[in-house]
Amino acid sequence: MQEKNENTKRKLQMPHIYVILFVLSAIAAILTYIIPAGEYERVPGPEGRTTIDPNSFSAAEQTPVGIVDFLTVIPRGLIDAGEVVFFTFIIGGMFMVLRHTGIIEIAVDKLTRKFSNHSIMLIPVLTAVFAVVATVIGTPELSLVYIPVIMPLMIALGYDSLVAAAIALCGTVIGFAAGVLNPINTGLAQKISGIPVFSGIGFRLTIFILAIVIAVLYIMRYARKIHQDPMTSLVYEDDQEKRKLYRHQDQVEVKHMSTRQQYAAIASLIFFGILVYGVIGQGWFMIEMAGLFIIMGTVVGIIAGLTLTQICEGFNQGFRDVLMGAMIVGIARAVAVVMEDGHIMDTIVHSLGSAVNELPPVLGAVGMYFVQLIINFFIPSGSGQALVTMPIMAPLSDIIGVTRQTAILAFQLGDGFAHILYPTSGYFMAALSIAGVAYQKWLRFFFPLFVILASLSVISLIIAQVIQWS
Template sequence: MSENSSSATKATAAKSSGWRIPHIYVILVIFIALAAIATHFVPAGQFERIPGPNGRITIDAESFQYVDSNPAGIVDFMLAIPNGLMSAGEVVFFTFMIGGMFMVLRRTGIIEIGVDKLSRRFANQSLLMIPVLMTVFAAVATIIGTQELALVYVPVILPLMIALRFDSVTAAAVALCATTAGFSTGILNPINTGLGQQLSDLPLYSGFGLRAAAFAVVLGAGIFFVMRYARKVRENPDLSLMAGDDDEAEKRRLYLHASDEGALAANGRQKLAAIATFAFFGLLVYGVLRQGWFMMEMAGLFILMGIVVGMIAGLTTEDICEAFNKGFRDVLVGAMIAGVARGVAVVLEGGQIMDTLVMGLGSLVGELPSLLSAIGMYFAQLGFNFVVPSGSGQALVTMPIMAPLSDLIGVTRQTAVLAYQLGDGMGNILYPTSGYFMATLAIAGVPWQKWVKFFFPLFCVWVVIALGFLAFAQATQWVG
């Protein structure tokens, strides 16, 4: 059977297979509608905001009070998506810029040349690339706490994963699972461990040993799971979750042809462009580590990088502009999803029930038996992560409540911080309300529905691992 007829058969089978997960836009609009409905039934309430660590604004856990109801109306629902796009503007803009910049690099030819050399070098050891890359990405995330770097990793490793006869899901998994394993366990992570401990009045980065053990176990499970899937795809491409996808077929045509046609060689201008590219990435690392750069600074650097590298490689200004436009189009859906997803939190905040939900989660945990309190904290944090996927944002809202609550219910504050870390990080690559995650999937070209099919079994394993560590911490009254 030909490839075209095989794809057609699969498409026909998919259409006739009954119920399918709705489009991600439909799912997000449903969530926004449910949030709007909730504002009519959940009492409005608020905490007072006070200065927190490093000048951040946090809440006064003793100040909660109910306020006049402000339920979402038709106009609020109508404006949820536009306001969400405005609120998530940083993620949206960053997604466009990284898409445009990498399309310029593709036009120069240096990505194809680099991928050709690496794929030939590691052709007989392709699976080893996965644990090496995942360990490096996880180590960076557990030290500097930037899960969002997955947005940078994916376009770099995607061509290589395709050339090594894996697929786009593998590329997304290497970046997302590794950064999440590192971020969630946060050995020296200032975003969740450091801030959570500051808010809980704990010595900074105490409890190193148990977090290091959690890092090794969570990352090890992730590597095993990703390698198992990658091996299956390499041996039989029809088992890929992206089988039959037209864009995936185009990627394979683009990045696999070199190995069939002989080694690619760079000309002089392409060699200079490659050197400039490495220099820009070096500047990116310096900016993130030493200057505190985040999405806006990185986006600005990517604009400059695309222009300079493109001109060094010999592209005309017209070529560079059209490459940026093509890159913008390729990531348009992901950028839009990041903004639409933010609409859920916009509605909850506008209806003034976000603080009420936090208070309710804390009260619910307080009613659990002592043995289950740490586990209850984990699920409370995991649930709250759906509406506040920001690690620092979640810490500033929940830890002022969870830390003193832990004293009352027999859970150490160190355990409460660990429950927050694990609950915050693991949901970030499952929930469609996580803007950077949805943008990363868009850059990889992986639909959210297919990602869920791949990731959910690993997510369940990670949840079990998290519960095991929290049960141990609770049983030993871990203080670090």
């Protein structure tokens, strides 16, 4: 009987994420034989970006992806996603060097002692801070930086790697989706749609606050459960090594930094200050941040007393730890590569937009949300999705009686929350790898919360349309 149960469990086990993404790529390739090819003309858009002419859709020559072409889509996906792939490697290497200096372990020990009696309150504080940063500067990719910073602390306080991932991912994606002052989705979509940039801030701020409250309560409920009984953690087995490394509750001796470690810690804070300045003031993104992290790991390592060989080995160890996540990013990108090769991406966008045209205004607003939700699977980029869909959705909203502000909100919410649901989202899969959380386990944790946030989105769109929000 026991053997039968084990066999059943193996049969019901979810496939490896590589298999899931490969199958999705294969399905996309098959669709290039079924879906008619089509394309929009590309024209100059806001801020020098390329957008589409919504009235220019036309049939194109069918270019189905054959077996020979399909063999190259994963390597080309890795090349196309190279920025995220190598950012993942470098951030993994840099934090491993910092770990080798000992300053992370000592800092965690001090913070654990300080917050041991009210550790649960770190969840709302950190989630809200990450959300505010994302809703102002539009960079949910910073979750890749946040996770390795807060992971040791969450483990040491008796939580798990899933809690650390949830704080960073949920906080940043809620801030990005609500887009209170987000130039990447709200600002760009409003420019394309021809309405004042950042208008309608009050309604978006309300959604932002409600989504944060919902997410925080959800994460805290899970965190309390595993704090009381660690065996209930979805990643209990996966976190064994992390618990050995970071759990110090029974340790009587207080750790202290040496003089060199103190200087190294100060240097780390200076580098993070430079990072914040670069992202906010200079428009830095992954390439610039990756370059800074290489210098940061090297300089901080030298100050702390590591040899150059130890620093290089630290980077190598970090590269190995995030290898799977980096590969997932490229494999996920292969789905979009297939659809672009087959010229069916524009056809899908055109067809979904036409479907919304048949709906009454209130249902049209909700329909736009689900259209954007579907498109986000294929275009997991806020700005990319805005440039492809908003030239269609803005004039379409006028035709069916949906306000343009509501159409933009449908784009924001349809694009936003799904960033940490779909395996085609590169930075999200890289973040899970850095956290050491399997996609299947994240899905089990996050999907109920996603359903709640999706319900909030639908209700918000209905209210926006009823009050004629503009």
